[in-house]
Amino acid sequence: MKRKKLTFTFTGALIVILCVLFVGIACINRVFLSFDYLVGVMLRNIVEIGMMSLAVTLIIITGGIDLSVGSTMVLSAMIGGIAAAQGGNVLGVSAALLTGIACGLFNGFLIARIKISPLVTTLATMYLYMGLARSFSHGDSVYSYPASQWLGATDVGGYVPVQIFFYIILALVFWFILAKTTLGRKLVGIGLNENATMFSGVNTRRVKMIIYTVSGLVCAFAGLIWLGRFTSIKYDAGSSLGLKVVTVIVLGGTSIMGGIGDMKGTILATLIIAVLNSGLTVLNIPIAAQTIVHGLILVISLVSYFILNNRVIKSRIVAVKSGAGVV
């Protein structure tokens, strides 16, 4: 690695990490390299987290956070499942998506209108949505229905799970939103300096409402896939997802303070986590050790970002005065 080219650090380093992990695991165990395993297991298992990470990246870039994604996903999947049992596929899917939108809107309302900090809001709604999921399902499992089965358990051409295509489409859409649209610029602006962005004519409230709602919608969609993949869902299924999603995004180089980050990083980090999860499973490493590895990866990436931080900030943003220095 050339020392001087630190401009490419984030994306470059992530690609290097991804390749090293991939090759390393493939060398130890050949099963890992089979197409069936890579696509049918590895990619398939990460799709839901990947999708939610895309949406939450937008939120974290504004300096916000959404810890309620897991609960939103479970709640919408459950209401969808219950509705589908009464009125079939169309009702089920629309109920699920509407629930997701409602959850997201509620988050957005509390954060943008009432001005409660995103951390507290989504922590509380995480409780609330999970609690609602528990009360609606009376603590029982809710089972999948044909539409979600199709989303979660169909292989296109017998090989490639259909949800992977949906992930790719979503990834492209979110990349486009963040990199190529004015909305994307507004998000970065809010993350860097919310007041300045507001005074330069951006309706920051509406922008925030939009991204939290989008996050809810994406969670609901991920919920449909999740329900189809596991054929049933319980109220506590999503309890640790919020933290996993944040891990992915932070690993992808998005600053938790907002204003820095891109979709490429999130997508690469999703792949890294996917390789790690499946790789460690292939290597017969117990789940607990995998949790440690996740934690370590997060710590290592954070510490290395800290070391590279100044240079990267200089290369990424032009002459930004960071007034909001936090301990």
Place this chain on the structure above:
Amino acid sequence: MKQKLPISAEAYLGLFLLLILALLAIFTRGFFAANNVMSMLNRFSYILIAAIGMNLIILTSNIDVSSGNLISVVCLTIAALGKQNAGLPVLLIAAMIMGALLSLLNALFITKFRIPAIVATLATAQLFSGVLPLVVEGSIYDLPRSFTWLAFEAKLFGLIPGSVLIMTVITIIALLFMKYSRFSKKIYAIGNNAEAARLTGIKVNNVVLVTYAIAGALFGVSAAIIATASQRVTTTMGTGLEMTFIAAVVLGGTSVAGGSGKVLGTVFGAAVLSVIAPAVNYLGISSDWSDAIMGAIIIFAVIVSALRLEGRKQAAGGTAL
């Protein structure tokens, strides 16, 4: 509210708590039976002790989402000691030291590497929860009588659990400490404006380190109460508790932006949270609703306090994470 009432957030919460208790007294039977009250008090004691620690951390405008898993680690550590017939003093001290050390690890990440607290503690939460199952297979069980002494035998007047006594002592110390000590003023100063605090000569990093250590010791005490409640200690004793602690603190009116909040508020916050679950049961509502009701109450409390503070917040400019 048009007119500014001279009532503090703590007073509102206290009234709310009284209201719940009054409703329970009227509409339920046996809620105030000694057994139920004592078991509620026991739950209240460990939530409150940890919430006081969490309150300190949140006052410095940091946060700790690893405390639940930290408590699990401490629970198992003292269970291993308890297996060797260690008495309560040894267990308590070990728990406090262990808690303080683990919490210091968090603080090191936050102060030395400038990792935002939520991410740092997110990472250590995963580390803590990952280490446990590797060291212990499922649980430590058949613990001796000396281990569960606090829960079953240490009773004042044969009625009040020892944990309540510990809680009372800690709460009184905390109230005095936050009111009169210099250190607490530094905590408030850092929470309000870390940079300004630094410029006035406060060693911000050191204060944060000490704050985390104190909080960790309190988590340790809380873990000791949780662990000694049964003869079996599993690897997930504390899982998810961090949310309850944060909720108690937030409910008590402490701003997550840091710098404002009182111990008394935390006391009421913890009390409300420990009453709700049993209250829901006694009111004949399915226990499946207790989480949702708890979430709704937290949101309601947060909305009320946000509306009360809105004017002040706008003056300060912007919302902080």
